[in-house]
Amino acid sequence: PNRPPVVFHWIPVFGSAASYGMDPYKFFEDNRKKFGDVFTFVMLGRHITVALGPRGNDFVLNAKHSDVSAEEAYAHLTTPVFGKGVIYDCPNARLMEQKKFAKSALTTGAFRSYVPLIVNEVRQYWLKSPQFFGGDSNRASNKTHLMTAMPEMTIFTASRTLQGREVRAKFDESFADLYHDLDRGFTPIHFVFPNIPIPATFNRDKAQRKISDTYMEVIRERRRTGDLSEQDVLNTFLRDAVYKDGVRMSDREIANMMIGILMGGQHTSAATSTWALMHLGADKALRDALYQEQVEVCGPELRELTYDDLQNMPLLNNTIRETLRMHPPLHSLMRFVRHDLTIEGTRYVVPRGHYVLAAPGVPMIDSQYFKEPLKFQPERWLEQKNIIDLAAQDQDYTVVSKGAKSPYLPFGAGRHRCIGEQFAYVQLGTILAMFVREFEWSLPNGRAVPTPDYSSMVTLPAEPSDIVWTRRR
Ligand code: HEM
Known part of the structure; x- marks a missing residue:
């Protein structure tokens, strides 16, 4: 069967641990240029297949639980920290x-x-x-x-x-x-x-x-x-x-x-x-605009903030949205492969025993999806400007979509999707407004x-x- 291309490495077993670990986004970008959206690297004895882009997100995050498992990828790290019987x-x-x-x-x-x-x-x-x-x-x-x-x-x-x-x-x-x-x-x-x-x-x-x-x-x-x-x-x-x-x-x-x-x-x-x-x-104009939003919603006396006020502050919420676009906290979401997996639309088969890796942060700073992707522009979310209109390009997904086939997934997707998104917006929104x-x-x-x-x-x-x-x- 066809295996995805393997990233070259000098030291057996150790593999690409150093270049991946030091700057994962550079590592993903360099190898995408060489191999395209799908490639395998070796890290400390593990074989990890990266699947980039919205389709890669969908492949990893929407895979069936009978085919891939998060627990076999994460438990050794999390169980000693959280404790037994949960997560x-x-x-x-x-x-x-x-x-x-x-x-x-x-x-x-x-x-x-x-x-x-x-x-x-x-x-x-x-x-x-x-x-x-x-x-x-x-x-x-x-x-x-x-x-x-x-x-x-x-x-x-x-x-x-x-x-x-x-x-x-x-x-x-x-x-x-x-x-x-x-x-x-x-x-x-x-x-x-x-x-x-x-x-x-x-x-x-x-x-x-x-x-x-x-x-x-x-x-x-x-x-x-x-x-x-x-x-x-x-x-x-x-x-x-x-x-x-x-x-x-x-x-x-x-x-x-x-x-x-x-x-x-x-x-x-x-x-x-x-x-x-x-x-x-680093952006006084944005700070001023956010202050203005506080005044508009809560009055010049800036009465105490409420949850409903937060819902009326699009610039504040878009500031959080834009922060997560450029700086998603988690750069790699991994699953252990339990059964050989064919990657849709490719000739590749990932064998059981390997890992698959989604990197939602890669499309989030790709100019295919976001104009001037390295500019911090909360306004881009207001009118969806500076977000590429994928529907107009006949793509079968949009930038902000509920499914996993999306270029904007700071909270993941599928069965392991985050449950804390709304809480995070409440917590971050309140702290930033303060x-x-x-x-x-x-x-x-x-x-x-x-x-x-x-x-x-x-x-x-x-x-x-x-x-x-x-x-x-
Ligand atoms: C899962 C991101 C805040 C609880 C996830 C995943 C991501 C994520 C990307 C998916 C992991 C994977 O697929 O491997 C974030 C970000 C947050 C945030 C960016 C804040 C800015 C929170 C908060 C809570 C929370 C506040 C708790 C209230 C969880 C839980 C899961 C999860 C329980 C599910 C894990 C699973 O099903 O395997 N989060 N998270 N997160 N998150 Fe969050």
């Missing part, structure tokens, strides 16, 4: 139901209650953190290291809204350090060597146990008091997490699910808000937006990630 440490049918439980908590009603909670967390953070006012509420200007501040604001706002008051309070005690330890065991090294005997690995395992035990205590306390009044995801699991076959999720599984949900939204959202603040720092209202900011010394750094699990801006700000009022 990729269970049959796929269970994951589908776990996602449904979580999704059922993320309603418009819940989002309405989350916005004021996020507003409050952001204010508290500014007041207390040395990255902002540091307790001196008169401080008028400062420099902030975004890669310190944004992960903290992300985890405080996500834990307060998705997991409730008591869980949020734990972050003022032990949780912050424990989650930090968990993070340091969630790296590309652990993707390759899940149990590499280094302190980061031992600390990861210790932190996982302690965090999971702490959620169990919270769960027991909620059951004891019977107070399930908050609209958080944890309460939804406590009430409703019974699988179709009648099996109830155990408290341990619910605890581990809470870790999975928080980790799923943590690096992705923190990276996205950092990139957005960087682009805004920044626009409170601060004027820029990148120090007129620097440009940083280049990407691919050395952690998500695509981050290379250091330094500082902004300098002054207060508007």
